[in-house]
Amino acid sequence: MSRLVLVLVLFSVVIVRGSVCSECYWNSKCSYELFATATPYDNIRGDLRDHAQDNDCKVISLWSLHRHGNRNPGVDVTRDVKELQHKIKLLLDVPDNRRSNNCYQDMDDLMKWRWNTTLENSTSYLTGVGYEELYQLGRRILMRYHDFVKSVDNAYFRATNSQRTEVSLAAYVRGLSDGDDTLNFTTAIDAPLQRDDVIRPYETCARYQDEVKNGQKVTEELAAYDTSAEFLAIRDRVQAKMFVDYKISSREVFTLYELCRFERSWDPKLRSPWCSFFTDQDLVVLEYRDDIRHYYRNGYGSQINLDLGAQAMKNLYETFVAASKSEQTTMVSYFTHDTMLEMVYCALGLFRDREPLKGSTRKANRLWRSTEFTAFASNFIAVLYRCSKSDEEELRVQFLINEKPTALCPEDGCAWQQFLNTFQVFSTAKLDFCGTNESGASHLSGRSDMKMNLASSLMILVMITSIL
Amino acid sequence: MWKLLIWVSLPLVSSKCYWNNPNPYPYFGSKTPYDTVRGDFRDVPEIEAKFRQNRISADANDFSECEAVSIWFMIRHGTRRPNAPDTKIMKKASYLKDNIIHKRTQGKGEMCAQDVDDLRKWMWNPKLDYKRSYLTTHGFQELFEFGQRFSQKFANFLEEVNSSVLRPTSEQRTQQSIKAFVEGLRGINQSFPIEDYILNDPVARPYRYCAKRGSQIINGTRAISEIQRFQETEEFKKVQENVQRRTGLSLELKPNTIKGLYDLCRFYRSYTLLKRSPWCSLFSDDDLKILEYVEDVQHYFKNGFGDSLNSQTGAAGLKDLYEKFHHVTKTGHKSITAYFTHDTMMDMIYSAMGFYEDYPKLSGFERKKDRKWRTTFLTPFAANFVAVLYRCPKLPSTTYRVQFLKNEKEVHLCGARLCSWKQFWETFHRFTKANLDFCDDDTYVYSV
Numbered sequence: 029m030s031r032l033v034l035v036l037v038l039f040s041v042v043i044v045r046g047s048v049c050s051e052c053y054w055n056s057k058c059s060y061e062l063f064a065t066a067t068p069y070d071n072i073r074g075d076l077r078d079h080a081q082d083n084d085c086k087v088i089s090l091w092s093l094h095r096h097g098n099r100n101p102g103v104d105v106t107r108d109v110k111e112l113q114h115k116i117k118l119l120l121d122v123p124d125n126r127r128s129n130n131c132y133q134d135m136d137d138l139m140k141w142r143w144n145t146t147l148e149n150s151t152s153y154l155t156g157v158g159y160e161e162l163y164q165l166g167r168r169i170l171m172r173y174h175d176f177v178k179s180v181d182n183a184y185f186r187a188t189n190s191q192r193t194e195v196s197l198a199a200y201v202r203g204l205s206d207g208d209d210t211l212n213f214t215t216a217i218d219a220p221l222q223r224d225d226v227i228r229p230y231e232t233c234a235r236y237q238d239e240v241k242n243g244q245k246v247t248e249e250l251a252a253y254d255t256s257a258e259f260l261a262i263r264d265r266v267q268a269k270m271f272v273d274y275k276i277s278s279r280e281v282f283t284l285y286e287l288c289r290f291e292r293s294w295d296p297k298l299r300s301p302w303c304s305f306f307t308d309q310d311l312v313v314l315e316y317r318d319d320i321r322h323y324y325r326n327g328y329g330s331q332i333n334l335d336l337g338a339q340a341m342k343n344l345y346e347t348f349v350a351a352s353k354s355e356q357t358t359m360v361s362y363f364t365h366d367t368m369l370e371m372v373y374c375a376l377g378l379f380r381d382r383e384p385l386k387g388s389t390r391k392a393n394r395l396w397r398s399t400e401f402t403a404f405a406s407n408f409i410a411v412l413y414r415c416s417k418s419d420e421e422e423l424r425v426q427f428l429i430n431e432k433p434t435a436l437c438p439e440d441g442c443a444w445q446q447f448l449n450t451f452q453v454f455s456t457a458k459l460d461f462c463g464t465n466e467s468g469a470s471h472l473s474g475r476s477d478m479k480m481n482l483a484s485s486l487m488i489l490v491m492i493t494s495i496l
Numbered sequence: 497m498w499k500l501l502i503w504v505s506l507p508l509v510s511s512k513c514y515w516n517n518p519n520p521y522p523y524f525g526s527k528t529p530y531d532t533v534r535g536d537f538r539d540v541p542e543i544e545a546k547f548r549q550n551r552i553s554a555d556a557n558d559f560s561e562c563e564a565v566s567i568w569f570m571i572r573h574g575t576r577r578p579n580a581p582d583t584k585i586m587k588k589a590s591y592l593k594d595n596i597i598h599k600r601t602q603g604k605g606e607m608c609a610q611d612v613d614d615l616r617k618w619m620w621n622p623k624l625d626y627k628r629s630y631l632t633t634h635g636f637q638e639l640f641e642f643g644q645r646f647s648q649k650f651a652n653f654l655e656e657v658n659s660s661v662l663r664p665t666s667e668q669r670t671q672q673s674i675k676a677f678v679e680g681l682r683g684i685n686q687s688f689p690i691e692d693y694i695l696n697d698p699v700a701r702p703y704r705y706c707a708k709r710g711s712q713i714i715n716g717t718r719a720i721s722e723i724q725r726f727q728e729t730e731e732f733k734k735v736q737e738n739v740q741r742r743t744g745l746s747l748e749l750k751p752n753t754i755k756g757l758y759d760l761c762r763f764y765r766s767y768t769l770l771k772r773s774p775w776c777s778l779f780s781d782d783d784l785k786i787l788e789y790v791e792d793v794q795h796y797f798k799n800g801f802g803d804s805l806n807s808q809t810g811a812a813g814l815k816d817l818y819e820k821f822h823h824v825t826k827t828g829h830k831s832i833t834a835y836f837t838h839d840t841m842m843d844m845i846y847s848a849m850g851f852y853e854d855y856p857k858l859s860g861f862e863r864k865k866d867r868k869w870r871t872t873f874l875t876p877f878a879a880n881f882v883a884v885l886y887r888c889p890k891l892p893s894t895t896y897r898v899q900f901l902k903n904e905k906e907v908h909l910c911g912a913r914l915c916s917w918k919q920f921w922e923t924f925h926r927f928t929k930a931n932l933d934f935c936d937d938d939t940y941v942y943s944v
Contacts, residue, residue, distance in 0.1 A: 052536070052539070055531065055532075055534070057519055057522065058518075058519055059518075061518050070515075070516060071516070071518070073516075075513075075608060075609050075610055077609035077610075078513075078608055078609050131536065131539055132536050132538035132539050133536055133538075133539075168609075171609075296769055296770060297769065297770060
């Protein structure tokens with residue numbers, strides 16, 4: 029009898045550990061969280077408040093560039109996902125079709141899921157989640173730079189002309205004045221410009237639109253990606269998990285990915301049953317598609333992108349130079365899009381891989397990862413300090429990307445001269461190269477935007493100097 | 497270049513923060529939420545295939561018309577609030593919240609700003625003060641969904657059941673659990689009456705009936721001395737140091753305080769949707785593994801192999817399993833039997849069956865990392881052990897087979913998916929001789 033017990037004990041192949049990653053989606057312990065430009069901010073950010081403070085240094089200027097927060101998908105994506113979910117839901121409603129290789133709970137969750145029709149008439153709108161992202165960021169800035177924010181002399185905020193950036197700015201401002209009735213930044217908010225050469229120069233740059241955005245390179249590289257072995261393998265795997273009667277196309281595989289990543293970003297648990305069709309490895313490969321698209325559309329794929337990014341850096345340079353000569357403190361924050369952020373990083377030479385990225389072969393350990401620098405609510409913050417060491421006063425500049433230190437400067441900041449060395453080159457940046465398109469249509473030449481640009485920086489200078 | 501500056505020492509945000517840790521350690525002994533460890537009835541393949549390759553049984557036979565004729569299971573109640581003594585210790589520990597926040601503003605400790613922020617927002621839940629040990633809404637949900645999955649998996653069987661015995665123990669949490677389960681069976685066209693509880697139920701709670709257990713184990717010192725022994729080890733002391741360092745608190749953190757903080761973490765997180773609590777940010781994954789062992793040791797000696805009395809009390813429950821199945825083979829009736837009980841009983845039946853037994857025995861002397869005895873997987877909230885009796889008419893001789901599931905995952909007690917009746921008999925028949933006579937207080941049962 030005791031032998032039987034021993035036999036039973038030896039034979040009890042008990043599945044004690046439920047933590048194997050290849051189990052069902054609903055209970056998987058390790059799930060990949062990185063979704064390129066649709067990554068929630070909290071998944072990749074650092075924290076301003078966790079950085080060391082130096083009591084000998086005082087903030088005299090803060091300049092920041094922000095991407096809007098979490099938003100609804102755009103018009104095209106919304107149309108595609110609506111169609112796909114409709115077709116799949118129809119299949120789910122027929123009991124015989126429900127047999128698939130997916131886990132029961134995941135299929136159950138999918139059956140209970142409903143399409144939210146408000147997505148159809150609020151495409152690209154900032155969501156509640158996005159509002160919260162910017163609100164909390166504003167709060168953290170207030171907490172970290174409390175003395176500076178409370179007493180800042182000149183604040184200037186502007187968003188691009190879109191709902192998601194304008195409301196992001198509003199959320200940010202609310203966070204900045206969190207719980208403090210004496211702080212009111214609403215007067216600092218400038219109206220968006222129809223044509224904004226600092227933070228959206230690419231929209232009105234004919235050459236960019238023709239050669240880059242609608243150019244050959246992007247299309248070619250995306251086509252190479254879409255026909256790559258890795259991507260086609262994903263399609264086959266998804267097909268195996270899909271319902272028997274439904275043949276999913278390559279294009280629809282990416283639409284499924286879009287449905288997955290947007291839906292999960294709105295869920296408090298950051299999960300969506302639509303993601304159950306993908307393994308973690310599939311998600312790693314799919315993440316690469318945005319990286320390729322952005323590399324050629326906004327990144328190192330074209331010199332034009334670097335030149336467009338220079339405009340915002342010129343603004344940063346001018347703001348800090350003015351602040352360095354002034355007794356007044358200034359705060360400038362701009363709200364824009366991932367395109368702009370990427371162009372700026374290229375102008376600064378950040379996240380640059382030695383070899384250009386190719387759509388046909390995925391480079392696993394690449395520097396260019398849109399997840400890292402253009403997730404929702406991504407931001408670039410530059411802080412200018414005046415430090416008093418013994419008898420001397422010196423200026424220092426610190427840079428943070430998504431609340432983490434950058435490769436531009438060491439964590440405790442760069443010397444003023446270093447800043448000048450890097451940024452002076454931007455002071456002469458122009459948009460002349462944008463030109464007009466061949467039909468000579470409505471694109472203004474660079475000059476009048478320069479005037480607008482100069483006007484706003486002059487305004488700041490005037491404000492500062494008039495009080496000196 | 498830059499002279500050395502005087503920094504107020506605040507740590508850099510890194511993957512050491514709790515708030516942005518994508519996979520914090522999810523195992524919390526008997527306070528682990530059911531969903532963390534369970535499988536799914538509906539994902540267990542049907543016993544119907546003609547198989548050669550599938551190891552359904554040692555003999556190559558036709559299982560295509562097997563049908564379930566009896567199901568017997570024991571299940572623990574769902575997520576509950578802490579009991580009175582635990583609540584007291586937790587509440588005392590929670591008073592440290594303000595100290596910790598204050599230390600952070602002074603720049604002491606290593607906690608990340610976001611975690612401290614979240615701790616600041618945490619409030620004591622007053623329900624814990626008066627609804628001690630009560631089932632929570634989440635616990636109700638756990639049992640309800642269990643019932644739903646159970647009814648989906650065994651729909652045909654449930655529609656045709658002739659007799660049912662569904663009985664809770666005398667506590668609020670098991671009575672609510674059974675109600676939730678029956679709610680989950682809603683879709684089935686049958687009624688499943690809930691029996692009245694029996695005080696000191698000899699099947700579902702034989703240990704309460706047992707006076708000897710009271711004196712030998714509950715009032716005995718073995719479990720406590722083993723725990724104390726473990727609390728003297730380097731490993732455990734390291735946990736105290738870690739928490740001290742992390743929070744920046746200067747007062748000494750006694751084991752009871754650590755227990756309070758640990759319970760704050762694991763109880764509160766089990767009540768949330770996200771399964772997180774800022775109290776958990778006080779501990780690293782390793783700290784949590786060490787604290788998990790404390791409970792494993794406690795259960796091992798109170799309910800498990802640490803005392804041979806436990807397998808004897810467990811046997812009293814399993815006697816019922818054998819009898820119910822045996823009865824069905826004789827009468828052809830279809831029956832369902834279910835007891836809604838406690839982790840103590842679950843531990844005892846596993847001990848009686850001899851599962852998850854460690855050689856050498858566990859003790860407080862050192863933590864055995866690869867041990868089989870893990871309360872996280874044996875007795876999470878809503879833990880269950882299900883036995884299904886199948887009648888397979890197409891089989892040559894004995895037509896009965898038995899399938900076992902633990903937390904909705906099949907367990908192969910006989911080396912294959914199903915045990916033959918003979919194999920089942922060999923293990924479970926001996927329990928018919930089990931009785932609770934030893935429970936009178938005269939003799940001390942020595943551990944073998």
